[in-house]
Amino acid sequence: MSEARIIDGKAFAAKLREQVAADVQALKVEHGVTPGLAVVLVGDDAASQVYVRNKGEQTLAAGMHSETHRLPADVSQDDLLALVGKLNADPSIHGVLVQFPVPDHLKQSDIVAAISPDKDVDGLTVTNAGRLASGLPALTPCTPLGCMMLLKDALGDLRGKSAVVIGRSNLMGKPMAQMLLAADCTVTIAHSRSQDLPGIVRQADIVVAAVGRAEMVKADWIKPGAVVIDVGISRFPSRDPVAAAAGKTRLVGDVAFDEVKAVAGAITPVPGGVGPMTIACLLANTVTAAKRLNGIGA
Numbered sequence: 001m002s003e004a005r006i007i008d009g010k011a012f013a014a015k016l017r018e019q020v021a022a023d024v025q026a027l028k029v030e031h032g033v034t035p036g037l038a039v040v041l042v043g044d045d046a047a048s049q050v051y052v053r054n055k056g057e058q059t060l061a062a063g064m065h066s067e068t069h070r071l072p073a074d075v076s077q078d079d080l081l082a083l084v085g086k087l088n089a090d091p092s093i094h095g096v097l098v099q100f101p102v103p104d105h106l107k108q109s110d111i112v113a114a115i116s117p118d119k120d121v122d123g124l125t126v127t128n129a130g131r132l133a134s135g136l137p138a139l140t141p142c143t144p145l146g147c148m149m150l151l152k153d154a155l156g157d158l159r160g161k162s163a164v165v166i167g168r169s170n171l172m173g174k175p176m177a178q179m180l181l182a183a184d185c186t187v188t189i190a191h192s193r194s195q196d197l198p199g200i201v202r203q204a205d206i207v208v209a210a211v212g213r214a215e216m217v218k219a220d221w222i223k224p225g226a227v228v229i230d231v232g233i234s235r236f237p238s239r240d241p242v243a244a245a246a247g248k249t250r251l252v253g254d255v256a257f258d259e260v261k262a263v264a265g266a267i268t269p270v271p272g273g274v275g276p277m278t279i280a281c282l283l284a285n286t287v288t289a290a291k292r293l294n295g296i297g298a
Ligand SMILES: Nc1nc2c(c(=O)[nH]1)N[C@@H](CN(C=O)c1ccc(C(=O)N[C@@H](CCC(=O)O)C(=O)O)cc1)CN2
Pocket: 047, 050, 051, 097, 098, 099, 100, 101, 122, 142, 143, 171, 233, 251, 270, 271, 272, 273, 274, 275, 276, 277, 278, 279
């Protein structure tokens, strides 16, 4: 059997960003609307700083308005919620996002609940989660949205496929399962407590690994020809001791890529697979929110 096709998320995301930029241009010319995205970063988590910087740069590159609000790690919940309230009321802002994780003294569910569902470009509010689960138009979480785009591109019609999602977070596993269900897949959500995880995964035509455990999914878990989407990002010191001493890291997914690619039909790498889709889908969600807030068919 031949090796898996490597799904190039970086190239796909670049194309999506071009499409978003064209939509932004049309919105400006035809409706005088410039989509605006506000990102709130609390504290100094190193990875979050990179993601937030990239969000700001890519928002501007797509022709949108971008704001980044940096708050100290010891900001109070009240001050954070007051900022979210201000952004909810700001007509130049169509998307509001608080970067996760936040420091332990802040309550993630209360922060999400404070975001207006109409501006919830992360798709995390109960309103948007409920709308997704009910088959109603919703803003949906960016990473699973990106996974769906890659899956549809790889497989075409997903109807009737058996899909296993490993992981049950609100940001990834649960919305991923809802999106696969909406595409008429037969969906199983598995997690770290599932019994016989390898046996469950082996039934799947589509495997989405979002459990956060480096290289957990092995080759003998995979049905030959299955499409494997790796959402995990674990960071380890570089294998090169000199680079490691200089603080260089390498990224590892939830899937043992080198062995699984010999069995799968198609597979996303880490880095360069799902990750770049997250920000591209955030830009697309911001355009969707801007259209809906201005009563423009979306
Ligand atoms: N409010 C949110 N917080 C977080 C989300 C989110 O969707 N909303 N997701 C992640 C972080 N994230 C975006 O915020 C994100 C993760 C990964 C990438 C990415 O491009 N990854 C690259 C590797 C980049 C690197 O070197 O670290 C890849 O996989 O190729 C973009 C965005 C958690 N928080």
